[in-house]
């Protein structure tokens with residue numbers, strides 16, 4: 315992705331004390347260019363001074379450090395992203411504070427976010443959209459089984475990362491709105507200001523739009539459905555002049571059937587999108603895995619080659635998750651055997667509660 319010019323009007327200054335290019339954060343990282351700006355902070359390219367390795371550093375703006383909601387969003391982002399280990403979730407490698415402002419260090423991704431891609435190309439060919447969403451669902455499955463619900467899935471939080479010599483890899487960003495819940499329970503819709511959810515409402519589920527207190531993994535699957543709807547049609551399912559009209563439409567009206575917008579879309583893919591966007595969450599897919607299977611099955615109708623490749627990837631993903639599970643079980647057994655009974659000190663993993 316291009317490095318933005320911090321002085322451009324697209325990058326509004328929120329604090330005079332914001333560090334810029336060249337400044338050193340946490341005594342270890344030198345900031346280079348600005349990669350992106352969100353509501354509460356900035357993402358910079360950063361060089362680790364010790365070895366010159368490049369990362370992406372997200373830092374909370376000084377003005378926002380007084381906002382307890384924003385600070386706790388930041389802390390939960392690290393815990394949530396690390397709990398859900400998946401190559402489709404951006405890796406966080408360090409956390410710290412600099413001059414009172416929390417920061418986190420991520421793997422540096424190259425490419426563009428899906429929001430930029432949609433702005434550039436309008437629609438995305440169905441077989442490519444399916445592959446992007448398949449990878450989002452693979453990352454989400456890891457998050458959901460770890461008890462993490464993202465709650466802010468939207469094109470800007472999906473990164474299409476290019477890799478030299480291998481196919482591009484989709485990464486979910488920004489677990490700042492997420493909540494960690496014990497598996498099998500529902501969670502309160504926290505981190506909202508006066509009952510109004512933060513951020514764009516375009517991809518919110520009906521239960522989020524209604525500020526219900528028990529939003530769960532099925533809400534993320536609705537948001538994925540809304541993202542896929544936009545990829546294949548060029549517009550989100552619910553649109554409106556203001557946030558309030560969008561929220562009202564999501565709460566009260568069913569999303570249009572995707573074939574009303576793109577009549578020629580393969581019916582099996584349309585069925586997956588329509589089911590993900592059901593207002594009643596019990597009518598949606600029950601898990602990211604279930605939605606992924608239906609999506610991959612739908613590719614048979616799209617284009618033979620893309621469909622075969624997606625199905626092969628799903629089969630390989632299944633085989634490798636069984637293999638990884640077996641490796642973890644063997645490693646855990648040998649660790650338990652080797653572990654001294656008296657315990658001992660252990661390093662706190664990055665992002666865990668300190």
Ligand SMILES: Nc1ncnc2c1ncn2[C@@H]1O[C@H](COP(=O)(O)OP(=O)(O)O)[C@@H](O)[C@H]1O
Pocket residue numbers: 315349350351352353354355356357370372404420421422423424426427470471473487488490
């Ligand atoms: N690891 C990364 N590598 C490259 N660019 C990134 C990275 N993380 C975020 N960005 C860019 O910065 C933007 C904002 O990042 P995000 O984590 O979503 O922050 P916010 O919480 O402010 O929305 C993203 O949409 C993306 O374009």
Ligand SMILES: [Mg+2]
Pocket residue numbers: 352470471487488
């Ligand atoms: Mg974001």
